[in-house]
Amino acid sequence: MITGNSFYNAQDKHKGILSWILSTDHKRIGLLYLTAMFSFFFVGVILGLLIRLELIAPGRTIMSAPAYNAVFTVHGVIMIFLFIIPGIPAGLGNFLLPLQIGARDVAFPRLNLMSWWFYVSGAAVILISLFTGGGPPDTGWTFYVPYSIRTGTNVTLAVFGVFLLGISSTLTGLNFVTTIHRLRASGMTWLRMPLFPWALYATGWVQILATPVLALTLLLLIFERVFGLGFFDPAKGGDPLLFEHLFWIYSHPAVYIMILPAMGVVSEIIPVFARRTIFGYRLIVFSSLAIAFVGYLVWGHHMFTSGMSDLSKVVFSFLTFIVAVPSGIKIFNWVSSLYGGSIDMKSPLLYTVAFIFLFSIGGITGLVNSALATNIQVHGTYFIVAHFHYTMFGGTAFAFFAALHFWFPKIFGKMFRERLANTAWFFLFAGFNTLYFPMFILGWQGMPRRYYDYLPQFHTLQVISTIGSWILATGLFIMFYNLISSIFRGEKALSNPWGGVTLEWKTSSPPPVENFEEPPVVTGAPYRFR
Amino acid sequence: MLPGLLNQTGRVDNVFFFIVAVSVVILSIVTFTMIFFLIRFNRKRNPVAKDIEGSLPLEIIWITVPTILVMAMFYYGWAGFRIMRNPPEDAMPVKVSARMWAWTFTYENGLNSDELRVPLGKPVKLIITSEDVLHSLFIPAFRVKEDAVPGMETYLWFLPDSAGEYDLFCTEYCGVGHHSMISKVIVMPQEEYAAWFAKKETPVAGGRDALKLMEKKGCLVCHTTDGAKAVGPSFKGIFGKKETVITGGKERTVVVDKEYLRKSILSPGEDVVKGYPPVMPPQEGLLSDEEIEIIINHIKGLK
Structure with a gap:
């Protein structure tokens, strides 16, 4: 498929599939992650479409209540733990981090391969949990006690799978942080580093420090289920609120694991297509670090109706508003980075613009969630479902798609079809808003989430939402068709088709095993086009 | 007001x-x-x-x-x-107990109801707890919500300022019947409310109407009385029937009798009828012997 001196043709002691699944080359590992993640993403999308189809009419449409509960739980577990958390860092970060900082590989290549194996093992355990024991878990992805302790479904095994994924994520974070500290090219000072590595750096710290809390929490849950130890069961002196705290101490910072790399991607794409330097480089770096730091301290905003103390609710609300500021700064800086540019509206930029718009909606609806008085109304309703899909799908996934198009030529050495990419974008953008915007209204009107059935007053908006899911699915189909077929049939790509100036564009497409013919030397700021 | x-x-x-x-x-x-x-x-x-x-x-x-x-x-x-978070001192207290998948509202005079009836214009304070897993009490019309947590009392208050019926939802996922854990807030003019309150309708525990009892206890979320298959087996014609059940992973055949029904209500996970998911919450401590008796007698009559 690809000729020349690329890592695809590298001689390895293993042959065939083994030269991939036993490879320590960060580029191969990145592609392994991307392949696995998008396979799971596909399953998650199918489950999401089934949820929407069930909800097209009140009452039973295509499945029973227990089946519905399992479907939304598995949809959440797959999309969060198998797709969006490993997401941009493990997939594209693995491929691009060493290239962008001018390194030959990550700091610990074998540990990197081990992370992938932990990821695959965790995924396998979760898949096994669906078909064994009491069947797929039906707790929601949050595994809240005491329900998760009582249910007869296969929660123990599924949770153990997530535990393994947590190890994978922690090790990847550790690897990236070390790589960035130790392996930057000669002359690349901290403030000459591109913004995607900066985002991965902030993310890496969150992965290292927060994920062990999740691992611990899930182990406690397993012990509780298997041995009845009583950490969380009030009948045994435990406390369900303890679980909520522990769970969100990880799972809130985890949303920054999901969004920070996406923000890094956006900061890379805008300068290239505007042909100018990024506006306020230092402030963008600073805001990434601020988000990562303050993001640890806001988990309680998931618990404003949980029964925890009112004082703590006030403190968490305050801190949550504080963390909104650095996200806002980034948006203003990105928009300013278009000013005075010479803008080429290619598809990666188009997806990026959609990211800014959709993520802004996700962000400002987050303000409704953060304010105590309004949070009470929207907590646990469709408003929340809409909010996190706007940030995670409209935000992270759109940035992921932008990044896939942007770095596609570098990764595969081929070009995709620009027109088709723009057509897909149109369907994705229109479908996304038709699918999720009605949910804001449904939520404000009081429609609770995770309902198999609903009252007649919610019917119209549910139907609109389901129609949106079909438009969105069409967009996904076109996009993946375009990208996958272009791997095999696309035109050959130049080493620098977009005219980027960061280091990955200074080597061939696809890069050789050792990344650079000569170790690169950096002499200035990352986004200098002239 | x-x-x-x-x-x-x-x-x-x-x-x-x-x-x-x-x-x-x-x-x-x-x-x-x-x-x-x-x-x-x-x-x-x-x-x-x-x-x-x-x-x-x-x-x-x-x-x-x-x-x-x-x-x-x-x-x-x-x-x-x-x-x-600061209910007025004169707010009328109502105790709320949440369970899979029904609400019980208990008034100061011991009156029980599965709907929340309140007088117009009087602030109401709900003191909420749960008998099993997490639930959350949500009345969108009054913009209030608070979780029901086992082993703990939480509260909320609101001012019912116009007469009518309002939806009351559970908004914390609680299993198979979560979507049907819906009740109503009925705001009544003061005199009407006073009359209802004074009547002291028979509390749930001693209810003689089996169907009403089964509805209040959430049985009918998963079991029908007309033979239709739902989350669980239908009650119709089940008494005296031979069923294949799964006990500790092994299949065996049982005849559905009084003893079996009693066991299936109190600890449903032990013998699960083949083809149905093991999702029913154990009712140990949630139903009195008398109530179980009423339910079983009713099932017996459903031929």
């Missing part, structure tokens, strides 16, 4: 509209500026780009202005919340 007492629905909505208004302005500015730049600085129109590294005054503006705005949002949110 009551002097000095403002309905919190209005307060919450004011906070909501304030945040949404500010947000729409910011979103419009960002979006239109972005679109304007994309057109104005298109490569055709502007072939040579200009590098601008940043601007300290601008950056100071978009650190401080958003900070001030979000602090205002925080303050309004908090101010509204403070009222929500």
